[in-house]
Amino acid sequence: MRFVSLTFAAAILTGATSSSPLAAPADGVVLAPHRAIYDLKLATTNGNRGLSGINGRILYDFSGSSCEGYELKFRQISELDSMETKDALSDLSSTTWEDGEAKKFRFSSENKIDQKTADVVAGRAERRSDAVAVALQKPAEKSFRIPAQAVFPTEHMRKIIAAARAGKKVLDLIVYDGSETGEKLYNTLTVIGQPIPAGEKQPAETAAKSAELGKLRRWPVTVSYFDRKESDRSGEQTPVYSINFELYENGVSRALRLNYPDFSISGDLTALEIRKAKPCR
Numbered sequence: 001m002r003f004v005s006l007t008f009a010a011a012i013l014t015g016a017t018s019s020s021p022l023a024a025p026a027d028g029v030v031l032a033p034h035r036a037i038y039d040l041k042l043a044t045t046n047g048n049r050g051l052s053g054i055n056g057r058i059l060y061d062f063s064g065s066s067c068e069g070y071e072l073k074f075r076q077i078s079e080l081d082s083m084e085t086k087d088a089l090s091d092l093s094s095t096t097w098e099d100g101e102a103k104k105f106r107f108s109s110e111n112k113i114d115q116k117t118a119d120v121v122a123g124r125a126e127r128r129s130d131a132v133a134v135a136l137q138k139p140a141e142k143s144f145r146i147p148a149q150a151v152f153p154t155e156h157m158r159k160i161i162a163a164a165r166a167g168k169k170v171l172d173l174i175v176y177d178g179s180e181t182g183e184k185l186y187n188t189l190t191v192i193g194q195p196i197p198a199g200e201k202q203p204a205e206t207a208a209k210s211a212e213l214g215k216l217r218r219w220p221v222t223v224s225y226f227d228r229k230e231s232d233r234s235g236e237q238t239p240v241y242s243i244n245f246e247l248y249e250n251g252v253s254r255a256l257r258l259n260y261p262d263f264s265i266s267g268d269l270t271a272l273e274i275r276k277a278k279p280c281r
Contacts, residue, residue: 029158031070032251033063033275036207038267040078045263053081054265056090062251066100067280070154089114096178102155103127107178108138121182125152136182146185150174156188164192164219164247174228185228186240193220196246203246207272208254218248250274 042054056078064070075093082088094109108122123136131145151159156175163171171190196218203209224239244257252274256267 029161031062031065031154031158033065033277034060034251035062035271035273035275036060036252036269037271038256039270040076040265040267043257043264043266051080051263052083054263055079055081058267063275064097065277065280068278069097069099069104072096072153091115096153098152098154102152102158105152105176105178107182109178119181121178121180123178123182125176125178132176134176134182139181142183144183146176147174150176150185153177160190160192160221160223161247161249163190164195164221168192175225187226187228189224189226189239191222191224193222195219203254203269205254205269207269208252210272212250212274213248213252216249218246218254221245221247 036058038058038060040054040056040058042051045051056076059073059075061073062070073093073095076090077092078090080088080090091112092109094107096108097106098104103126105125107124108120110120111118120138121136122138123134125132125134125146127148129148131148132150134144134146136142151173153175156173159173160171169192171188171192173188173190175186175188177184177186198215198217203213222242222244224242226237226239238261239259241261242259244255244259245253246255247253252269252272254269256265256269258265258267
């Protein structure tokens with residue numbers, strides 16, 4: 001199992017209006033820096049993978065602004081209990097940076113299994129008029145181009161927030177996040193539920209009961225990720241994975257649910273620190 005790099009990263013890092021004097025981008029969405037911890041556990045399994053349990057934690061540290069760009073430091077450690085083979089410890093860490101105009105994107109990640117490096121990815125991407133140019137440094141040097149309409153993770157989430165504010169229910173986008181070997185491209189389908197007004201449906205997690213979050217509305221969101229190569233073929237498609245979560249206007253997410261073909265993982269928000277954003281010069 002390799003975690004969504006989001007893209008979950010992709011999913012949790014959004015933000016909204018802040019009291020700091022930041023320069024708002026064209027879409028009007030200002031991302032709020034924050035640090036969050038999510039405790040993970042196995043929610044469901046169909047038995048095909050032989051999993052008896054999953055325990056772990058996500059550390060999610062998002063900083064920056066539309067002026068200096070957005071940086072995400074992400075780490076997920078998961079212990080997989082198996083009924084058929086020995087237990088495994090998965091440790092995925094990644095760092096990404098994306099400029100405020102979504103024209104440049106840098107990424108690096110390392111995935112370890114039982115403390116041994118399984119794969120390392122590093123590279124950068126730059127948006128041009130007719131395509132997005134990608135240059136990989138690891139696992140091997142390679143250059144290629146992807147469609148110009150592909151979006152990076154932060155831009156993806158800004159578009160989700162803007163769509164939610166506008167009352168839209170469905171969003172269909174191509175996403176490039178530097179995951180897998182750095183060559184993966186996803187078709188995504190986002191479904192946005194009815195807004196939950198501030199103060200309604202009190203969250204279960206202690207960290208989500210803060211006074212600041214209590215003043216904000218939130219949306220139930222589901223993002224499904226499809227293999228773009230498979231999507232080029234005809235016929236009905238099954239997502240590679242999907243993510244369910246509730247998204248607050250200030251960028252905090254709660255009630256995570258990571259759905260894979262054979263099992264699903266729940267993630268409870270157990271710690272949260274919302275930082276003040278630095279003003280743009």
